[in-house]
Amino acid sequence: MSAIQVENFSKEFRVGFQMRRLMAVKDLSFTVEEGEIFGFIGPNGAGKTTTLKALVGLLSPTRGRLLIFDRDVRQAASRQTLGFLPEEPYFYRYLKGREFLDFCGQFFGLPFPFRRRRIEEMLDLVGMKEAADLPLRKYSKGMLQRIGLAQALINDPNLVILDEPMSGLDPVGRSQIRRIILQLKEQGKTVLFSSHILSDVEMICDRVALIVRGELRQLGALSSFTPGQTRRIEIAADRVDVERMRQAGFPAVERDGALFIQVESEDSRDRAIAEVLAQKGRILSVVPQRESLEEVFAREIR
Amino acid sequence: MKIIAIAVNTFREAVRDKILYSLLFFALVMMSLSVILGNLTIGEQIKIIEDFGLGTISLFGVLIAVFVGVGLVYKEIERRTIYTILSKPIPRWVFLLGKYGGLLLTLLVEVSVMAAFFVLLVLYYGVGFDFALLKAIGLIYLELALITAVALFFSAFTTPTLSGLFALGIFVIGHLSSDLKIFGQGAQDPFISGLTSFLYYLLPNLENFNIKGQVVHGIPVPWEFIGWSTLYGLLYITGTLLLTVLVFQRRDFR
Numbered sequence: 001m002s003a004i005q006v007e008n009f010s011k012e013f014r015v016g017f018q019m020r021r022l023m024a025v026k027d028l029s030f031t032v033e034e035g036e037i038f039g040f041i042g043p044n045g046a047g048k049t050t051t052l053k054a055l056v057g058l059l060s061p062t063r064g065r066l067l068i069f070d071r072d073v074r075q076a077a078s079r080q081t082l083g084f085l086p087e088e089p090y091f092y093r094y095l096k097g098r099e100f101l102d103f104c105g106q107f108f109g110l111p112f113p114f115r116r117r118r119i120e121e122m123l124d125l126v127g128m129k130e131a132a133d134l135p136l137r138k139y140s141k142g143m144l145q146r147i148g149l150a151q152a153l154i155n156d157p158n159l160v161i162l163d164e165p166m167s168g169l170d171p172v173g174r175s176q177i178r179r180i181i182l183q184l185k186e187q188g189k190t191v192l193f194s195s196h197i198l199s200d201v202e203m204i205c206d207r208v209a210l211i212v213r214g215e216l217r218q219l220g221a222l223s224s225f226t227p228g229q230t231r232r233i234e235i236a237a238d239r240v241d242v243e244r245m246r247q248a249g250f251p252a253v254e255r256d257g258a259l260f261i262q263v264e265s266e267d268s269r270d271r272a273i274a275e276v277l278a279q280k281g282r283i284l285s286v287v288p289q290r291e292s293l294e295e296v297f298a299r300e301i302r
Numbered sequence: 303m304k305i306i307a308i309a310v311n312t313f314r315e316a317v318r319d320k321i322l323y324s325l326l327f328f329a330l331v332m333m334s335l336s337v338i339l340g341n342l343t344i345g346e347q348i349k350i351i352e353d354f355g356l357g358t359i360s361l362f363g364v365l366i367a368v369f370v371g372v373g374l375v376y377k378e379i380e381r382r383t384i385y386t387i388l389s390k391p392i393p394r395w396v397f398l399l400g401k402y403g404g405l406l407l408t409l410l411v412e413v414s415v416m417a418a419f420f421v422l423l424v425l426y427y428g429v430g431f432d433f434a435l436l437k438a439i440g441l442i443y444l445e446l447a448l449i450t451a452v453a454l455f456f457s458a459f460t461t462p463t464l465s466g467l468f469a470l471g472i473f474v475i476g477h478l479s480s481d482l483k484i485f486g487q488g489a490q491d492p493f494i495s496g497l498t499s500f501l502y503y504l505l506p507n508l509e510n511f512n513i514k515g516q517v518v519h520g521i522p523v524p525w526e527f528i529g530w531s532t533l534y535g536l537l538y539i540t541g542t543l544l545l546t547v548l549v550f551q552r553r554d555f556r
Binding site for chain 1 (some may be wrong): 303311319381386387389391393394467501535552
């Protein structure tokens with residue numbers, strides 16, 4: 001059983017006075033397996049949030065089918081073991097943190113003693129114990145994001161869907177969220193989250209889907225994202241002359257007394273090494289550089 | 303259980319809102335003014351107090367119903383709080399009925415406060431207490447419940463300003479709709495009489511809930527009338543809520 005199955009999902013919106021058609025998502029299919037951390041990336045307006053909203057029942061698909069643990073998302077019961085954090089969450093301003101979590105817990109039919117224990121655990125997990133009795137209108141953006149995460153986990157869900165969980169957080173807050181996501185994985189939970197912050201995705205995701213303009217462009221483990229792409233290789237050397245290397249056709253820069261040469265293929269790597277050795281230089285290191293997610297991203301959205 | 307959670311939360315939201323208290327405050331001021339007005343008349347003071355009091359309960363009840371009811375669903379969508387709720391295992395109709403229940407509870411408290419103040423005034427200035435006054439207040443409450451359902455219906459798909467105007471409009475027209483029927487019966491043109499009777503049956507006839515005049519002047523109101531009015535009110539509310547659920551069920555939240 002997959003945690004999430006999206007089959008040929010399309011969503012069309014009618015916009016403006018003339019009800020012009022706008023395809024927000026086109027024929028999207030992917031599955032998220034149980035126990036994995038799945039990253040959902042793409043530029044603004046690519047259809048990430050639309051897809052996530054359809055998964056939690058806020059939007060109905062124009063075409064296609066969405067399943068959560070084999071249950072159609074149009075059934076409210078599909079959300080019993082689901083946790084969801086909306087993008088830039090807004091909650092009831094007049095509720096206190098603790099009241100809000102209790103309110104959320106009631107929708108899962110959790111008995112009161114369980115709820116009370118769980119609320120304290122969640123407050124601990126997201127580090128919000130001190131602010132738990134303040135009304136939510138006094139919370140900062142980062143605090144709202146944390147209490148939002150706490151409400152998403154209140155029912156001890158098997159699947160957690162987070163829309164931009166790191167946005168608006170400082171580096172410490174982001175690393176806390178990353179830690180919590182990894183903890184969830186250790187507990188055997190499935191996490192699907194969307195993000196703009198590619199380094200976060202790179203750090204923790206098992207698999208990533210990249211969507212651009214409503215269409216799936218890349219899907220798979222990050223290492224499989226760039227098969228066949230020429231990788232850059234960086235060679236560090238010393239005791240060689242920069243000018244002579246440049247004359248030989250190798251762009252080189254000097255840094256900290258060493259020389260760094262970047263080449264694009266294995267063939268030019270060998271020639272560069274030969275040139276260094278011919279000059280009686282010393283090779284310090286040869287490091288193949290994987291194309292970063294950012295570069296893939298930039299290439300794909302062009 | 304889930305319905306109660308939403309109702310309680312709605313009630314809590316209304317109670318923590320300051321609009322409610324200012325409206326309530328002015329309602330009590332209005333009723334107190336009726337004592338002064340009653341002094342200006344000879345021998346009819348208690349009737350003025352009763353008439354004014356019931357009118358105030360009805361008018362301010364409607365203002366509260368519209369002001370609080372109309373913003374209710376819209377605010378949830380606008381502030382995106384609805385995302386958090388509807389992504390829980392809760393059917394949309396439960397959400398709507400919970401909201402409606404919370405509003406009814408709020409109105410019940412409001413009307414009770416106003417009614418308690420009203421009863422005190424009547425007891426202090428009048429001789430004895432006519433229980434028919436409570437019948438009138440009961441029907442006012444039913445009318446408020448109906449207006450609230452209408453306000454909820456509009457707020458499920460338009461902005462608060464528009465739905466506020468619509469709901470107030472329905473309140474005014476609802477008190478005139480029996481004239482509409484009489485007008486239609488007198489018309490020669492079958493199109494006009496058809497249209498007026500269509501409108502008459504579509505719009506609520508709120509005069510069914512208005513027994514203020516009879517009660518103030520001591521004209522007895524039979525229980526039969528109250529029974530039919532109650533049935534009418536409940537049916538109209540049920541119909542309106544069903545329609546609201548149908549609209550809401552299909553809505554996308556983006």
